[in-house]
Amino acid sequence: MSRFLSKNYEKLVPYTPGEQVNEKVIKLNTNESPFPPSPKVKEVLSEAVIDKLNLYSDPELKELRKAIAEQFDVTPDMVFCGNGSDDVLAFAIMGFCGNGGKLCCPEISYGFYPVYADIFGVELEQIPLKDDFSIDINDYIGKGKNIVIANPNAPTGLALSFEDVEKIVSSNPDNIVIMDEAYMAFCGESCMELVKKYGNLLVTRTFSKSHSLAGLRVGFGIASKEIIDDLNKLKYSFNPYNLNTLSIKAAAAAIADNEYYDDKIAQIVKNREYTVTELKKLGFKCTDSKANFVFVSTDKISAAALAAELRKKGILIRYFNKAKIDNYLRITIGSIEEMQTLVAAIKEITEA
Numbered sequence: 001m002s003r004f005l006s007k008n009y010e011k012l013v014p015y016t017p018g019e020q021v022n023e024k025v026i027k028l029n030t031n032e033s034p035f036p037p038s039p040k041v042k043e044v045l046s047e048a049v050i051d052k053l054n055l056y057s058d059p060e061l062k063e064l065r066k067a068i069a070e071q072f073d074v075t076p077d078m079v080f081c082g083n084g085s086d087d088v089l090a091f092a093i094m095g096f097c098g099n100g101g102k103l104c105c106p107e108i109s110y111g112f113y114p115v116y117a118d119i120f121g122v123e124l125e126q127i128p129l130k131d132d133f134s135i136d137i138n139d140y141i142g143k144g145k146n147i148v149i150a151n152p153n154a155p156t157g158l159a160l161s162f163e164d165v166e167k168i169v170s171s172n173p174d175n176i177v178i179m180d181e182a183y184m185a186f187c188g189e190s191c192m193e194l195v196k197k198y199g200n201l202l203v204t205r206t207f208s209k210s211h212s213l214a215g216l217r218v219g220f221g222i223a224s225k226e227i228i229d230d231l232n233k234l235k236y237s238f239n240p241y242n243l244n245t246l247s248i249k250a251a252a253a254a255i256a257d258n259e260y261y262d263d264k265i266a267q268i269v270k271n272r273e274y275t276v277t278e279l280k281k282l283g284f285k286c287t288d289s290k291a292n293f294v295f296v297s298t299d300k301i302s303a304a305a306l307a308a309e310l311r312k313k314g315i316l317i318r319y320f321n322k323a324k325i326d327n328y329l330r331i332t333i334g335s336i337e338e339m340q341t342l343v344a345a346i347k348e349i350t351e352a
C-alpha cells in the first residue's frame, strides 16, 4: 500500500476472480460458456466499425437498449447497460444503498455483494441460508431494507420460484429489490415480467454466461423508467461511455440471435443433467442446480484436495475456502467431452 491511498479504502477486501490461464486446460472454474459467441457477432465487428473507433461510443446505447427491450417486451427507457452486470450492480448498490443505506443478501451468494457494500459505505446484513442451502423467503418478507438476491443463487445453483420472488418484491414496496438473474437462462423462473407491475424491482442479466461473451463485458438491468433514470444519472456522473462501440454492436447482434443461443443453452442444460447423474453414481451430493454449474461434495476426499488433484490433471474447478461451503466444489458445465473427461478424472481420483 502506498502512503497515498485514502483511509476509506485501507481495509477494503477486493473480490477474488476465478483464475484465468494461458495453458491448455479444461476450464470449469468461472462459469463461462464452452461455445463461441453467435456467428452474427463476428459479422457485425466489421472493418467499417473499427474505422469509426476515432469517435466516442454512443453514451445512450440506443442500438443495444432497443435490441434488449425487444427481447423482454419492455421499452428501451426501462433498460440500463453496464460494462458487465457487475457494473450495473455497482451503480445500483451505490445509488440506492450507498452512504449509510441498508442492504441485505444471502450469506452464501455472489462474492461481489459484500465488496460493493464495503466500498460504497452500505450497511450490509448477510442472512444465513437454510441447512440445505436454500433461501428461506420468510427472511425477506417485509424486510424494510434493500435486497439483492442472485436467482439462481451462486454458488449453490438453487432457484427461487416466481411466486416467492413476487412475495419478496411486493412486501418491500419502499425498498429496492435487485434480482441478479446472471444464470436465469439455464432454466429458472424469471421474474422479469414483474418489472412492469412493481416500481421497486431491478432485474439484472449478463451476456457473460448464457451468451458466450464474458470477454466482451456487457450486462444490463431492467426496471421502471424512474429507476433507470436514476442509474443513468449516476452513470453520467461517473463514466458516460461505460460501453465501447465494439461491445454495443456485438451485444446487440448476440441478443437477437435466439436460434443460436437457445440451442447452446439446451446443450448446457443437457450436459448438466449428465454431470449430475454421473457424479451421483460416484456417491456425490449435488444441489438441484438451475445454473450452468453444479455444486457438489463427496465424503471420499476433501473438496480442497479434489480440486488440487483435478488441477494436476489439467482441469480447473472452483473451490471456496469459506465457512459452510469449504467441502463443496462449484464445477462449470462445459462441452459434453469436457464433462466426460471430468467424470473420468474424478472417478480415477476418488476410486484410487
Ligand SMILES: *Cc1c(COP(=O)(O)O)cnc(C)c1O
Residues within 6 Å of the ligand: 083, 084, 085, 086, 087, 110, 150, 154, 180, 182, 205, 206, 207, 208, 214, 217, 218, 219
Ligand atoms: C458472473 C456473475 C455476475 C457478473 O457477471 P458480469 O460478467 O460482470 O456480467 C453477476 N452476478 C452473478 C451471480 C454472477 O455469477
